[in-house]
Amino acid sequence: MAVEQERLLEIKNLRKYFPVKEGVFRKTVAHVKAVDDISFYIKKGETLGLVGESGCGKSTAGRTILRLLEATEGEIWFEGKNLLSLDKKELREMRKEMQIIFQDPYASLNPRMTVADIVGEPIDIHNLASSKKERNEKVADILDTVGLGPEYMKRYPHEFSGGQRQRIGVARALAVDPTLIIADEPVSALDVSIQAQVINLLQDLQKDFVLTYLFIAHDLSVVKHISDRVAVMYLGKLVELADKKELFDDPKHPYTQSLLSAIPVADPTYEKERIILEGDVPSPVDPPSGCRFHPRCPYAMDVCSEKEPEFKDYGDEHFAACHLLEQE
Amino acid sequence: MAENKLIDVNNLKTYFHTEEGTVKAVDGVSFEIYPGETLGVVGESGCGKSVTSLSIMRLIESPPGKIEEGEILFNGKDLTKLSQGQMRKIRGNDISMIFQEPMTSLNPVYTVGDQIMEAILIHKNVNKKQAREEAINMLRKVGIPLPEQRVDEYPHQLSGGMRQRIMIAMALSCDPQLLIADEPTTALDVTIQAQILELMNSLKAQFGMAIMMITHDLGVIAEVSDRVAVMYAGKIVEYTDVKTLYADPKHPYTWGLMHSIPHIEKDLDRLEAIPGNVPNPLDFPDGCKYNTRCPFATDKCRVDEPDIEEVEEGHYSACWHVDKLEAKKSEEKGA
Numbered sequence: 121m122a123v124e125q126e127r128l129l130e131i132k133n134l135r136k137y138f139p140v141k142e143g144v145f146r147k148t149v150a151h152v153k154a155v156d157d158i159s160f161y162i163k164k165g166e167t168l169g170l171v172g173e174s175g176c177g178k179s180t181a182g183r184t185i186l187r188l189l190e191a192t193e194g195e196i197w198f199e200g201k202n203l204l205s206l207d208k209k210e211l212r213e214m215r216k217e218m219q220i221i222f223q224d225p226y227a228s229l230n231p232r233m234t235v236a237d238i239v240g241e242p243i244d245i246h247n248l249a250s251s252k253k254e255r256n257e258k259v260a261d262i263l264d265t266v267g268l269g270p271e272y273m274k275r276y277p278h279e280f281s282g283g284q285r286q287r288i289g290v291a292r293a294l295a296v297d298p299t300l301i302i303a304d305e306p307v308s309a310l311d312v313s314i315q316a317q318v319i320n321l322l323q324d325l326q327k328d329f330v331l332t333y334l335f336i337a338h339d340l341s342v343v344k345h346i347s348d349r350v351a352v353m354y355l356g357k358l359v360e361l362a363d364k365k366e367l368f369d370d371p372k373h374p375y376t377q378s379l380l381s382a383i384p385v386a387d388p389t390y391e392k393e394r395i396i397l398e399g400d401v402p403s404p405v406d407p408p409s410g411c412r413f414h415p416r417c418p419y420a421m422d423v424c425s426e427k428e429p430e431f432k433d434y435g436d437e438h439f440a441a442c443h444l445l446e447q448e
Numbered sequence: 449m450a451e452n453k454l455i456d457v458n459n460l461k462t463y464f465h466t467e468e469g470t471v472k473a474v475d476g477v478s479f480e481i482y483p484g485e486t487l488g489v490v491g492e493s494g495c496g497k498s499v500t501s502l503s504i505m506r507l508i509e510s511p512p513g514k515i516e517e518g519e520i521l522f523n524g525k526d527l528t529k530l531s532q533g534q535m536r537k538i539r540g541n542d543i544s545m546i547f548q549e550p551m552t553s554l555n556p557v558y559t560v561g562d563q564i565m566e567a568i569l570i571h572k573n574v575n576k577k578q579a580r581e582e583a584i585n586m587l588r589k590v591g592i593p594l595p596e597q598r599v600d601e602y603p604h605q606l607s608g609g610m611r612q613r614i615m616i617a618m619a620l621s622c623d624p625q626l627l628i629a630d631e632p633t634t635a636l637d638v639t640i641q642a643q644i645l646e647l648m649n650s651l652k653a654q655f656g657m658a659i660m661m662i663t664h665d666l667g668v669i670a671e672v673s674d675r676v677a678v679m680y681a682g683k684i685v686e687y688t689d690v691k692t693l694y695a696d697p698k699h700p701y702t703w704g705l706m707h708s709i710p711h712i713e714k715d716l717d718r719l720e721a722i723p724g725n726v727p728n729p730l731d732f733p734d735g736c737k738y739n740t741r742c743p744f745a746t747d748k749c750r751v752d753e754p755d756i757e758e759v760e761e762g763h764y765s766a767c768w769h770v771d772k773l774e775a776k777k778s779e780e781k782g783a
Contacts, residue, residue, distance in 0.1 A: 173637035281725045311492040312664055313741075316708035316721035323718070338638065341667075345710035345719065368712075382642035383712050384667030388690045390713060396646055397639045400607040 125163035127197075128332050129185070129300060132159050134194035136177075136184045140405060152404050154180040156356035157194075159431070160439075162300070167326065167333040169347030169364070171340055171379075173401055177356040178336045182302045185334070186218055187211060198300070216246050219293035223305035225285030229277040235288055236273040239263065242295045258295070265328075266291045266321060283314035290321065294329070302334045307342060319346060340383050344368055349437075352376050355412040356404055358431055362438040372440040375413045411443065419444055453521070454625060454658050455504070456480045460518035462496075462503045465511065471729045473499040475682035476518075478756075481626065486652065486659040488673030488690065490666065492726050495679040497662045501628045504660075505545055506535045522626075541571040544619035548631035550611035554603040560587075561599035564618045571622045586617040589654075591647060609640035616647065623655060630662045645672060666709060670694060678702045681727055681737035684756060688763040698765040700742045700773055736768065744772040 137151040154177040162168045172178045183189045185196055187203055196203040198214065206214060219242075222228035229238055239259045242248075249255035260270040266287040277285055286306060293301055303322065307315040323346065325331060337343050343350055344364055351361040352375065360373040371377045378395040385392070397416050402408055408415050414424035423443050431441040462474040474496040481487045491497045502508050504520055506527060520527040522543070527535065547553045555563060564583040568574060574582065580599070587595035590613040603611055612632060619627055629648065633641040649672060652659055661672055669676055669690070676693050678686040678701065686699035697703040707720040724741040727733060733740050739749040748768055756766040767773070 173639065283725060311726050312666070312705060313492060313708055313722040313726065316719040317723075319710075319719055320721050340638070341710040341712045344712060345716065365715075378639060380712075382638045384641070384645070384665065384671045385713055386666040386670050386694070386706065386709060386711060387713065388670045388673075388694050390670075394642060394646075396642055400609055400640065401637070 125166070127161045128164040128199065129334075130161040130195075130197040131185065132195040132197070134158050134181070134184060134196065135192040136180050136189060137192045150405050153356050153407060154404060155184060156407075158353075158356075158358045160351055160358060160361055162332055162334060164299075165326075165330055165332055166348040167335050167346055169343035169350040170334060170336045170353060171338060171343050171350060172353035173338060173379075175355075175401060175404065176353040177404070178353050179304050181353070182220070182304050182334060182336050186215070186220055186302060188220070212245075216296045217298050218300045218302070219296065219298040221286075221289050221293050221301060221303045221306045224309050225282050225289055226277075226309070228289055229285055231277050234274055234276060235259075235263070235268075238277070238288060239291045239295050242292060246296050248296060259291075262291045262294050263288075265294065265325070281314075282310050283317055286310060286318050287321065290318075290325070294325065297329070298331070300332045300334070302336065304336045305338070306335075308337065308339060315342070322346065340380065352379065355401060355407050357412055357441065358439070359413065359442070360438075360440045362440075363436070366436070366438055370438075372434060372438065372445055373413075373442050374417050374419055374444070378418075411441070452482060453480045454483045454523065456519075456521040457500075457504070458519045458521070460500065460503060460520065461516040462499050462508060462513060463516050464513045466730075469730050472682050472732070473513075473729060474503060477679075477682075477684050478518075479677050479684060479687060481658050481660060483625065483658055484652075484656055485674040486661055486672050488669040488676040489660065489662045489679060490664065490669045490676060491679035492664055494681075494726060494729050496682040497679050498630055500679075501545065501630055501660060501662055504628065505539060505543060506530070506532070537571075540567045540619075540624075541622045542624055543626045543628065544622070544624040545628040545630065546612070546615045546619050546632050548634050550608060550615050550635070551603065553615060554611060556603055559600050559602055560606070560614045564599075564614070564621055567618060568621050582621065583617075586621050587614075589620075589651070590614075590617045591643075592617070608636055609643060612636060612640075612644055613647065616644075616651070620651060620655060620657075624657055626658045626660065627652075628660045628662070631664070632661075633668060634663065634665070641668075648672065666705065678705075681732050682729070683737065683766060684764075685738065685766045686764065687756065692760075692763055696763075696777075698759050698763060698770050698773065699767050700744055700769075701738050703773060703777070704741070704743075736766070744769045744776075 134155055135157055136155040137153050139148040140150040140152060142149045170178045184191050191204055236259050239262055240255050243255050243258055249258055268287055307318050335346055347364050350364045350367045352359050354375050360376045371380055378397050381395045399416050410425040410427050411429050414420040429441045429443045431439055433439050434445055458478050460474055460477045464471040464473055477500055489497045503515055515528050561583050564586055565579040568579040568582050584595045584599050587598055592598050592613055633644050663669060673690045675689045677684045680701050686702045697706060704722040708722050710719060722741050735751045735753050736749040739745040754766045754768050756764050759765045759770050
């Protein structure tokens with residue numbers, strides 16, 4: 121085994137519940153358990169892919185880690201500090217190290233700001249430039265790294281195509297020289313021919329600036345391409361996490377297996393067994409008892425509806441939560 | 449063979465006359481669909497794939513849109529010449545359509561039963577009770593559990609996958625000869641997408657209808673199509689059967705697209721991105737519309753637009769330099 125890489129980010133038992141309010145007095149009647157007790161870590165310089173279907177809690181997890189949403193419970197350790205115990209000022213300092221790229225390049229850029237101001241804003245907030253001139257030089261520099269010329273600085277978001285806007289979003293994240301970038305579905309709103317450009321850009325930047333990525337996406341082919349390790353979420357829980365090759369070659373959890381088999385393959389001669397899951401993802405307000413996947417699981421046993429399986433290491437950092445594996 | 453064609457589109461041109469200028473959304477498109485087959489139409493945003501299907505349904509909003517030229521022969525009858533009244537008899541009866549976003553295509557204030565029954569009552573000579581029976585029957589065929597209950601529910605009570613099943617039930621209720629599916633699974637999760645694609649394939653066999661499947665997803669196209677038309681900037685640039693297309697693409701755009709997507713079944717260190725942007729429909733380049741992004745482009749491509757021509761039997765491509773692409777492909781194979 122190689123020397124264990126340093127863990128940049130470690131999440132322990134993270135929970136994020138949203139209250140469901142009803143009635144005149146807005147009484148809390150239930151909770152949406154969007155993220156329900158997840159633990160994982162990201163090593164320095166790696167890309168961890170986080171996949172799952174809509175509503176599984178992957179975006180909420182990403183936002184809770186940055187404290188854009190306040191966690192209900194748990195610990196988020198980043199560079200030796202628990203982010204949840206930081207006060208406002210300390211958190212602002214810390215945010216310089218952690219940035220986010222959003223899915224929709226149309227909604228995440230202020231239409232009334234020029235590109236120079238969008239990318240320059242984080243530099244201003246963190247006082248990273250002593251003069252306007254220095255700030256603008258920095259902005260031009262960053263735009264150049266993401267493949268946009270300085271002539272674009274005075275323009276507004278509507279003058280750009282989707283792919284170019286996503287480059288601006290990446291530039292904004294890079295402006296404060298972060299160590300961790302959370303990319304929340306960064307290519308899913310883009311045309312097929314443009315997706316590859318942005319994926320390549322993210323990979324180049326990772327090499328040049330030694331960035332660590334949490335790459336959240338629902339497209340498994342993209343996640344497989346860009347990630348070192350992949351985590352699979354279902355209804356607020358992690359069900360499996362492993363090295364990407366290991367996960368795609370030897371998925372252990374039945375949900376991962378069906379998810380992988382459901383991907384349409386861009387090769388008409390490719391033959392495969394498809395596991396078609398019955399039904400829909402249940403509501404996170406009232407998730408199924410025991411293992412949350414059991415109502416749709418082709419291998420469900422009695423124990424699955426009674427007891428929640430433990431998320432544990434089945435060798436070589438291949439984590440999974442399934443009673444089938446415990447029996448083996 | 450000619451009389452066998454279910455639909456035969458010849459040189460279709462649909463333009464939109466906007467204040468900023470004329471958008472040639474569909475600019476001289478020809479293809480045919482045979483009974484019982486699935487034609488995949490693949491392309492990126494703004495390539496004209498949806499406008500092509502809306503032209504067939506005569507659902508182009510006019511003004512600003514207009515079918516400027518060409519014919520759409522459906523069972524030999526030119527749809528472009530029909531009145532809206534005649535067209536109404538065909539829509540939902542002989543040709544049906546399902547859309548990407550099932551929530552916005554269903555009416556939120558009517559039950560799903562009412563909405564399925566509407567088409568049945570218009571096109572079939574049945575009373576309300578029979579139509580309701582028929583609607584329940586359709587719900588059962590598309591795999592909705594407890595159809596007798598679901599028929600009285602409203603769209604908001606159903607999940608995304610269920611709603612798309614309702615759309616399909618509605619579209620198939622009058623046993624159409626052609627189903628146009630415009631990105632039917634794009635808004636759905638991958639496991640639900642798998643369910644819907646399987647459903648469409650089994651219903652196709654059961655009802656014997658033809659499908660025109662419009663999508664941007666090369667994976668979906670590979671799974672469902674018999675033949676494929678690749679569209680770029682208002683034109684069909686390549687047209688052939690699905691296996692040939694993936695094994696031996698003859699247009700640089702198709703070839704570039706296939707290189708730019710990550711493949712689940714093989715590992716690549718780096719994707720080969722197509723440079724540049726999808727062109728703005730208000731400002732298409734001169735000559736071949738792909739010339740600004742094409743690695744094989746020459747001066748000729750920047751001036752003259754190539755016509756789509758048969759380059760091998762049953763394999764059509766619109767490119768001046770198929771030979772250059774061939775050379776590049778054999779170089780790749782040798783390497």
